[in-house]
Each structure stands twice: as C-alpha cells, then as structure tokens.
Amino acid sequence: MMNTSSSNLETRPALLQELRSFEKGGFFDFGHPLLNRIAESFLKAAGIGAIQAVSREAYFTATEGLDSSGGGIPPEISGNKKHRFPDLRGENNTKSLEAMVKHTGKESLQWGLAAGVYSGLTYGLTEARGAHDWKNSAVAGAITGVALALTSEGSSHEQIVQGAITGAAISTAANILSGIF
Known part of the structure; x- marks a missing residue:
C-alpha cells in the first residue's frame, strides 16, 4: 500500500530540480x-x-x-x-x-x-576580445550610461556625457571590486 505522504516526498526533489534548472538555463532559449x-x-x-x-x-x-x-x-x-x-x-x-x-x-x-544593453555588451566584448576585464566593463558602462541619458526627458549633451562617464566609472569599479571580494 502506497502512502500519499511518501509519494509527495518522492516528487518534491524532482520539483526542486526543475525549479533550479530555470536558474541555470533561463526561462527561454532564443538559440x-x-x-x-x-x-x-x-x-x-x-x-x-x-x-x-x-x-x-x-x-x-x-x-x-x-x-x-x-x-x-x-x-x-x-x-x-x-x-x-x-x-x-x-x-x-x-x-x-x-x-x-x-x-x-x-x-x-x-x-x-x-x-x-550592459549585459549584451559585456558578453559581446568578452567574446570579441577573448578577455573579461575592466576595459569591457568601462565600454559597456559608458554605452549603457548614454542609452539611459537618451531615454530621459529633455536630455542634453552634458547629461549624455555625464551618463557615459558615470556608467563607465560604476561598472569599472564594480568589475575591479568583484575581484577583491
């Protein structure tokens, strides 16, 4: 005779493995x-x-x-x-x-x-250059900063330059600090 509570316990690990697979592989595959x-x-x-x-x-x-x-x-x-x-x-x-x-x-x-934008650029630059370093982060951060500045209302030349500098600085610092901690 099969106990329903033991049957639930047997399927629980399968469900947890299924949920963990989303974390590894994502929710979709675009090829x-x-x-x-x-x-x-x-x-x-x-x-x-x-x-x-x-x-x-x-x-x-x-x-x-x-x-x-x-x-x-x-x-x-x-x-x-x-x-x-x-x-x-x-x-x-x-x-x-x-x-x-x-x-x-x-x-x-x-x-x-x-x-x-940031994720795509860092991945693309890493693949193109063959290295994942602060230079990729700086370029990706600068371009991402420009993209964000362009989406804000009434963006000026100064805001776009500030966005590029800020994006590059933050992403470079994050890349360098990630190696320390």
Whole structure:
C-alpha cells in the first residue's frame, strides 16, 4: 500500500530540480547565448524597476499624510519634487491608476534597457576580445550610461556625457571590486 505522504516526498526533489534548472538555463532559449543573456537581464531588471517605482510612490503617498499633519518628514524629502509621477493625482482613481501604470512601465523599460544593453555588451566584448576585464566593463558602462541619458526627458549633451562617464566609472569599479571580494 502506497502512502500519499511518501509519494509527495518522492516528487518534491524532482520539483526542486526543475525549479533550479530555470536558474541555470533561463526561462527561454532564443538559440544564441547573447540573445538569451540580453532577454533574461532585461526581464529581471524590468521587474525590479517596476517594484522600485511602485514602492517609491507608495512611500511618498504614505508620507504625504504625515507631512500634512506635521509628522516628522525631513525637509529634503518633502517639497515640490516629491513625486516622480506628477500625473498620479488624477481626477479619479482610474486616472491615477492609468498614470501609475504608464510611469511604472516607462521606468521598467529604462531598467530593462540598462540591464539588457550592459549585459549584451559585456558578453559581446568578452567574446570579441577573448578577455573579461575592466576595459569591457568601462565600454559597456559608458554605452549603457548614454542609452539611459537618451531615454530621459529633455536630455542634453552634458547629461549624455555625464551618463557615459558615470556608467563607465560604476561598472569599472564594480568589475575591479568583484575581484577583491
């Protein structure tokens, strides 16, 4: 006689192995490691970007009540530029929800773009040069910084140059520090 609890225990490792295989191989296969890496990085970062955008807006919405009642909101947080989503205070809940979805989608796209471009460039440069070093990180970071600066509203020449310098510096530092820790 087969016990159902022992049968569940026997299938549990198979389920865990199946879930672990997603971590190793990804959720999809486009036939080339470069495309797989770009798509996986894009999706993961876009999800993180959406969570970040919604949680930031939830924080500001929650603190807005404290600010109006005189509760201890620091002056650097309170102010006119508190909300990143200015259209969120719509005429009704439907307008506010539409604004939230629109702005969260845009932010998700920016995060996904950054991760996909950076991941694809580092992989491509590593394959082309035959080495994974700080130079690949610097070039990929600079191009990713430029791509992010171009997606922001009203990007100027100075913002694009700053994005390139910042992206190169951060990714180079991350590459160098990853070898230390």
